[in-house]
Amino acid sequence: MANGSGGGSYPGGSGGGIRMSNNINANNLNTDSSSSPVNVPKMDALIIPVTMEVPCDSRGQRMWWAFLASSMVTFFGGLFIILLWRTLKYLWTVCCHCGVKNKEAQKINGGGDTQADGACKPTDEKEENVAAEVGWMTSVKDWAGVMISAQTLTGRVLVVLVFALSIGALVIYFIDSSNPIESCQNFYKDFTLQIDMAFNVFFLLYFGLRFIAANDKLWFWLEVNSVVDFFTVPPVFVSVYLNRSWLGLRFLRALRLIQFSEILQFLNILKTSNSIKLVNLCSIFISTWLTAAGFIHLVENSGDPWENFQNNQQLTYWECVYLLMVTMSTVGYGDVYAKTTLGRLFMVFFILGGLAMFASYVPEIIELIGNRKKYGGSYSAVSGRKHIVVCGHITLESVSNFLKDFLHKDRDDVNVEIVFLHNISPNLELEALFKRHFTQVEFYQGSVLNPHDLARVKIESADACLILANKYCADPDAEDASNIMRVISIKNYHPKIRIITQMLQYHNKAHLLNIPSWNWKEGDDAICLAELKLGFIAQSCLAPGLSTMLANLFSMRSFIKIEEDTWQKYYLEGVANEMYTEYLSSAFVGLSFPAVCELVFAKLKLLMIAIEYKSEKRESSILINPGNHVKIQEGTLGFFIASDAKEVKRAFFYCKACHDDITDPKRIKKCGCKRQVKNAARSSYPKSSYQFKNTTTIALVGAKSTEGAPEPVPLVNNRKGSLFLPNNPSLLQLNLLNSVEQGKSTYCRLQRALSLPVKYRYHSQKPGLNQDLLEDEQPSTLSPKKKQRNGGMRNSPNSSPKLMRHDPLLIPGNEQIDNMDANVKKYDSTGMFHWCPAKDIEKVILTRSEAAMTVLSGHVVVCIFGDVKSALIGLRNLVMPLRASNFHYHELKHIVFVGSLEYLRREWETLHNFPKVSILPGTPLSRADLRAVNINLCDMCVILSANQNNIDDASLQDKECILASLNIKSMQFDDSIGVLQANSQGFTPPGMDRSSPDNSPVHGLLRQPSITTGANIPIITELVNDSNVQFLDQDDDDDPDTELYLTQPFACGTAFAVSVLDSLMSATYFNDNILTLIRTLVTGGATPELEALIAEENALRGGYSTPQTLANRDRCRVAQLALYDGPFADLGDGGCYGDLFCKALKTYNMLCFGIYRLRDAHLSTPSQCTKRYVITNPPYEFELVPTDLIFCLMQFDHNAGQSRASLSHSSHSSYSSSKKSSSVHSIPSTANRPNRTKTRDSREKQKYVQEDRL
Incomplete structure (x- = not known):
């Protein structure tokens, strides 16, 4: 060259x-x-x-x-x-x-001289300089470390x-x-x-x-x-x-791609271990792949140096990427391959590592991607649409029940999106359920205990958070603890969020009070399933069938129309009713509650049972059937029973001027009339003689006596008012404790009084009316009512009328009763429940022989299955409603527990302050034990089990309760028990008590024939599994797949399952006052103060009777009224339910809301079945039959306690010394009168009452 x-x-x-x-x-x-x-x-x-x-x-x-x-x-x-x-x-x-060792030796040998002459000073200065130099280097090093460690911004x-x-x-x-x-x-x-x-x-x-x-x-x-x-x-x-x-x-x-996961962690993008691992694997795999492709690209395009670069081939970089992938995957198509020696040598070693990496990394990457949460996104809030978060026990059953009630068509258009949050992904069935409701339901996988998951579901902007509990768990306390931790986590993240949680055990509700941000005034609610379940059952002991009626009221049921005339037709018409709230029209302003209630029922075809009363300070409280002393204000919220929300709108749209002549309630719609209608319909009700002085949370009714006038003797006793006979026999005045009805002739009122049955009449110690007693009586004292709470109702000072009422317990002329109330603790410190000093369990235990020697009647038998290891079900919640203070002491039903003594010992700590409680150790499956407690003479037999959740097979969870129920129904009893016969409360008008002397046979009380077969014993059985209801009644034709509320045992009130309480979650969300209303009617008067007290002491504390605590007794309760006899007998035979409603409301201020009818009442068969079913809120024109029992809200009867208490000492002296309570008595020697036939006309009944009175 x-x-x-x-x-x-x-x-x-x-x-x-x-x-x-x-x-x-x-x-x-x-x-x-x-x-x-x-x-x-x-x-x-x-x-x-x-x-x-x-x-x-x-x-x-x-x-x-x-x-x-x-x-x-x-x-x-x-x-x-x-x-x-x-x-x-x-x-x-x-x-x-x-050198250091030599210097140290010199210092040791001559250290004293060195220090003395200061020879070490230059060395010290040198060491200081070195230290300063090291410090500077260290600071620079630390600065560089901070710069590259991502510890700072x-x-x-x-x-x-x-x-x-x-x-x-x-x-x-x-x-x-x-x-x-x-x-x-x-x-x-x-x-x-x-x-x-x-x-x-x-x-x-x-x-x-x-x-x-x-x-x-x-x-x-x-x-x-x-x-x-x-x-x-x-x-x-x-x-x-x-x-x-x-x-x-x-x-x-x-x-550098290997560091990709670290960078994402620095940016706080990767937080979970799975995501970090996935990014690590992907980055290592991709970086190795691209790097190896680059090397192949270099050597193949360059050639081998020893071949003078002659064996090169033209390959693009992406062809090399393709070559490496098919090589790693061992496919090797052969269309692209390495020609150079360096490339082939590299491929030999790369196959060893690349194949291993491909075989290990790729499956793991696919697994991580496959295991990635399908529901791991975040909720995107929609403007103008609220959303709620539902968590806790999320299963197909719980979610389907919740959605069915929450999204029911009877509600107004529910513009709420439901966000479910659960840490387990849904199964296929639950996923299909979510897809069917995809427009209103979203599911996210996560835990409310994780703040990151709470942020994903936007809990801070949620309208509420609902926590579902597992009702079938083996350990209820552990389940409650889990839900309490969920509440703590949610409240810690967002203290202002409204939480509605289910709790299984009553005593665990106290732990919610320890959460600082828990505030029931702001809408936080705890639905205690044990409290409500046992409360429903307890109310069924007082008014059979009430548990079914209340359960249907707060559950959303669709109307099922049946053409044929069967009991299901009337039952399902009532099932379609629910409880709603709506503001009352201004046309009702100034009217009394009974006037509005009657007008709404007759005109609007609605049933109003309560109102939200607002005080002058705009603080509200709920009044249940308050009476005519309460006037409707502007903007009053009413509580209605109706079939759907659209019907309730009539109460808001009603206008006196526009709708007064309309007969079809469907035509009552919004009108353009803005006029205020005042003082309408006042002519139907007299003016009240009472003034508004303070506010209470319950409708309390009292009477104002005339100054200087002697106190009249009550002739007629009832829950709301009494018929008094004054000193002047020529004047007869019907005093309903809250109003004075005038303008009627004395003769008519006397005839009506004489037509009432004996149980409504006052019985004196002497024949006839005792004039001396009338002269000795003094005018009643006026006891002002104080502020009080009832049933957890939200109240404040000055929230409802303060009334001056007649309190028979504070009559000055009755020193014995006055002293007893002043010095003896008869009620708890809140005045809501009867109380007695704590009793040792040994004193209330009955042996079988002791129980057999004593005749129990009109009592409640509680058959309970449980042992030492069983979870406590909280029997206090069953006893408390039966010991409510709005009952007089002689009206309390004796409670006899039949079950394992070991289990009852564990429950006794919460029961030892309640009177009239006995225990018979044994088993409910023993007929000898059942006969010993006279189960054929009981008012109600309750069958409970604490062993429900220890069996895996759901169909066997209720085996003990079912066996006990069938055992009782198959028992036979003879009619030779004696002259004392059984009578279930509700078959005769309320106000009577078989243990009271004025209702004993010597006063001519009419008794029902005794029960000779166990099938006629009133029983209510608790079930865990709804499908097991088919085994309770062998003679019914219920399909095994039939829903619980459609089955005969539930319709008759003989079966109750805790699953019906699921509907309370959605009902409480839409209106928290409904839960307050239900708890007031069911628990007998549990208040937040009482819950706080129980949380402190786990027991009721006794309190002295003061005007404040005695005022708490004056509250509504549910009772049953019989139609075959008494003041409403004329309506019982073919009468109209609307007429009965109006008459009971006007005359006795009783608010009727349902019927308990014989199952075969529509059949004209001589031998009818004794089973009854519930009809909720019948229409106005509904025809009544004489055997009907009417559900009604009745007020507290002061005079019943006074008159009966004054007579109880002599009448009960024969057995008052017994160890047992007053309801356990001996067989009277007086023969019982023959029963009256139900076909006797009104004249014969009136004549009989007159003869009995004389």
Whole structure:
């Protein structure tokens, strides 16, 4: 090669040789090299000119070795320096260590002299300088460490920036990979080279920071990131110097992808272990794949050096990526393969590692992606639409029951989205349920105990959070603890959120009070299933069938129309009714509650049972059937029983001027009339003589006596009022304790009084009316009512009328009763329940022989299954409603528990303060034990089980209760028990009591025939599994798949399942006052104060009788009224229910709301079935039959307690010394009168009452 310019091209240049850049001018070539006399062709590639403007060599010489050499020199040079430094440091340390030992020896030997003459001062100064120098180095090192550790904002920005620039450099590599491996480029004109240069300058500075911060410089030098910098940064500077570019090892920048998960963690994007692991696996796999593809791309396009680069092949970078993938996956199609020796050698080793990585990483990546939460997103709130969060026990059954009630068509358009949050993904059935309601339901997987999950469901903007409980769990206390922890977590995240939670055990409600942000005044509610379940059952002991009626009222049921005249037709018409609230029209302002109630029922076909009364301070309270002393205010909220929400709108739209002449209630719609109608319909009711002085939370009714007038003797006793006979026999006045009815003749009122049955009449100790007693009586004292709470109702001072009422317990002329109330604790400290000092369980235990020797009647038998290991069901909640203070002591039914003594000992701590409670150790499956407690004479038999949740098979959970129920129904009894016969309360008008002397046989009380078969014993059985209701009645035709509320046992009130309480969750959300109303009617008067007291002491505390506590007795209760006899007998035979409703409301202020009818009452068969079913809110024109029992809200009867208490001492002296309570008495010797036939006309009944009175 004499002439270098005639060399043409380098061998092999067609493939990977030098491609001359178009921007290189030929005039700039160095011509001196071609004219040189000395020809040294082999040294041409080694010549590196020193001038600043180095022209690209046009002879096709390769300079790849210069780029590679720069990296190698940097790497090995630095490594050599580090090793040399370590070696010198080690030698220096060894030498200095020997010197230090000699100095220490000298200090030990001559330390005193050294310190004395101060010879050590120069040494101390030197040590201080060294310490200062070390401190400066340490501070710089710490600063560099902070900068690269992402501990500060600057550090995080720097780390993220380095990663982003590394990816940018990799992208530049991808762009340059389309060019030849080595090419001539001018740095000043190549934009990508300039950018790459800027990136690498930044990498160099960052490398310096990392080097300063490194504790071990040797290991830092060998790190992957350092190696990447060695082989990517120096070649860029060489390319600028040589004006040529070599693709080289720039593909190593792909290894930076390994740090991708760290960067995402710094940015707080990756938080879970699965996501971190997934990103790690993907980044390692992709970075290895891209890096290996870059190496194959380099060697295949360059060729083997020992082959003079002749065996190269043209492959793009992405073809190499494809080649590596088919190689890793062991597919190997063969369309692309390595030709160079270096490429094939690399593939041999890459297959070993790549195959292993592919076989391990790819399945794990797929598994992580497959296991990724399908419901792991976040809720996006919709503007103008509220949402609630439902959590806790999320199963197909609980969710379906909740949605069926929450999204029921009878509600107004529910513009609420339901967000379910649960830590377990739904099964296929539950997922299908969510898809069917996808427009209103969303599911997210997570836990309310995790604040991140609470943020995902936007709990801070949710309208409420509902927590469902597992009613069938084996450990109720553990389930309650879990729900309490959920409440704590939610309240800790957002204290203002409204929470409605289900609780299984009553005593666990106290723990909610420990949560600072728990506030029932702001809407937080705890639905205690045990409290309500046992409360419903207890109310069924007082009014059979009430549990079914109340359960249907707060459950949303669709109307099912049946054409044929069967009991199901009337039952289902009542089932379609629910409880709603609506504001009353201004047309009702100024009217009394009974007037509005009658008008609404007759005109609007609605039943109003309560109102929300607002005081002058705009503080509200709920009044249940308050009476005519309460006037309707503007904006009063009424509680209605109706079939759907649209019907209730009539009470809001009603206008006296526009709708007074409308007979069809469907035509009552919104009108444009704005006039205020006042004083309407007042003519139907007299003016009240009472003034508003204070507010209470319950409708309390009292009477105001005339000053100086002697107290009249009550002739008629009832729950609301009494018929009094004054001193002047010519005047007879009907005093209903809250109003004085005038304008009627004395004769008519006397005839009505004489037509009432004996049980409504006052019985004196002497025949006839005792005039001396009338003269001795003094006017009643006026006892002002104080502020009180009832049934958890939200109240405040001045929230309802303060009334002046007649309290017979505080009559001055009756010193015995007055002293008894003042000195004896008869009620608890709240005045809501009867109370007695704590009794030892041994004193209330009855043996079988003791029970058999004593005649129990009119009592309640509680058959309970349980043992030492059984979970407590809270029998206190069953006893408390039966010991409510709105009953007089003689009206309390004796309670006899039959069950395991070990279990009852555990429950006794909560029962020992209630009177009239006995225990018969035994088993409910023993007929001997059942006969000993006279189960055929009981008013109600309750069957409970505490062993419900210990069996896996759901169908066997109720086996004990079912066996006990069938055992009782198959028992036979003879009619030779004696003259004392059984009579269930409700079959005769309320107000009588079989244990009271004035209702004993000596006073001519009419008794029902005794029960001779167990099938006629009133029983209510608690069930866990709804489907097991089919086993209770063998003679019914219920399908096993029939819903619980459609079955005969539930319709008759003989079966109750806790599942019916699920509807209370949605009912409470839409109106929390409904829960207050239900708890008031069911629990007998449980208040927040009482719950706080029980939380402190776990027992009721006795209190002295004060006007404040005695005022709490004056509250409504539910009772049953018989139609076959008494003041409503004329309506019982073919009368109209609407007429009965109006008469009971006007005359006795009793609010009727349902019928308990014989199942076969519509059939004209001589032998009818004794089973009854519930009819809720019958229409006005509904026809009555004589055997009907009427559900009604009745007020407290003060005079019944006074008259009967004054007589009870002599009448009960024969058995008052007994250890047992007053309801346990001996067989009277007086023969019982024959029963009256129910077909006797009104004249015969009136004549009989007159003769009995004389």
